[in-house]
Each structure stands twice: as structure tokens, then as C-alpha cells.
Amino acid sequence: MEEQRPKDSWWMSLVAAIAFILWGLYANWHHGWQSRAQVAMTQGIISLGSTYFAAEFIVYSVRKFQDSPFPVIFGALASYLVIHALILGGHFVAGTPEFWPTVLPGMTSGMFFCAGYSLRVHKKLNLS
Numbered sequence: 237m238e239e240q241r242p243k244d245s246w247w248m249s250l251v252a253a254i255a256f257i258l259w260g261l262y263a264n265w266h267h268g269w270q271s272r273a274q275v276a277m278t279q280g281i282i283s284l285g286s287t288y289f290a291a292e293f294i295v296y297s298v299r300k301f302q303d304s305p306f307p308v309i310f311g312a313l314a315s316y317l318v319i320h321a322l323i324l325g326g327h328f329v330a331g332t333p334e335f336w337p338t339v340l341p342g343m344t345s346g347m348f349f350c351a352g353y354s355l356r357v358h359k360k361l362n363l364s
Contacts, residue, residue, distance in 0.1 A: 240361065245292055252286075274332075290350060320346060
């Protein structure tokens with residue numbers, strides 16, 4: 237029998253993409269339509285991909301660290317560090333004009349997402 241786990245990674249990813257596209261447009265509005273289009277595309281691709289990958293990586297990490305004393309903390313921390321290294325690199329390579337105002341809200345909400353989803357996965361897998 238397959239282990240139970242949350243199966244909403246794609247829905248969370250779509251919601252994140254929409255939210256962060258809108259934020260990226262707002263944070264970079266004064267840079268003109270070409271920059272706004274570039275930021276919207278970068279934000280959309282990165283937030284869709286990173287949220288999905290983070291959710292799946294959390295499931296993997298929580299399972300991997302289930303025998304450790306802190307599977308939720310290790311799962312959240314591993315996912316947060318990997319994902320945000322990729323996100324920062326992606327925005328740097330894309331040349332996002334307002335780099336820190338664009339990425340800080342995602343880094344902050346990502347911290348809560350990784351912690352909350354790790355806890356949810358841990359409970360769903362009945363590892364507690």
C-alpha cells in the first residue's frame with residue numbers, strides 16, 4: 237500500500253506563480269514594459285517550478301530524515317536552502333532590476349511554506 241502524502245503540489249505551484257507574477261510586476265512597475273514582461277516571466281517560471289520542486293523535495297527530505305530527532309526541521313531547512321539558492325541564481329542570471337525587493341517576499345513566505353509543509357507531510361505520513 238502506498239504511503240499517504242499530500243498531493244497538492246501542482247495547485248500550490250499555480251497559486252504561487254500567480255501571486256509572485258503579480259508581486260514581480262508591482263515591484264518592477266517603473267522599469268518599463270520590457271522589464272515587467274521579463275520579470276513576470278522569470279517570476280512565473282521560477283515560482284511555479286520552485287514551489288513544485290520544494291514540495292516534492294520536502295516529501296523526500298521528511299521521509300529521508302524520519303529516523304532523525306527533527307525530521308520536520310531538517311526537511312524544511314534542506315528544501316529552503318536548495319530552492320532559494322536556485323531562485324536567487326535564476327533572478328541574478330535573468331537580470332531582475334529590483335532584485336532584493338522582488339525576491340525577499342518569496343524568501344520570507346518560502347520559509348513559512350517549507351516549515352508548514354514539512355510539518356504537514358510529517359503528520360500525513362504518520363511519522364510522529
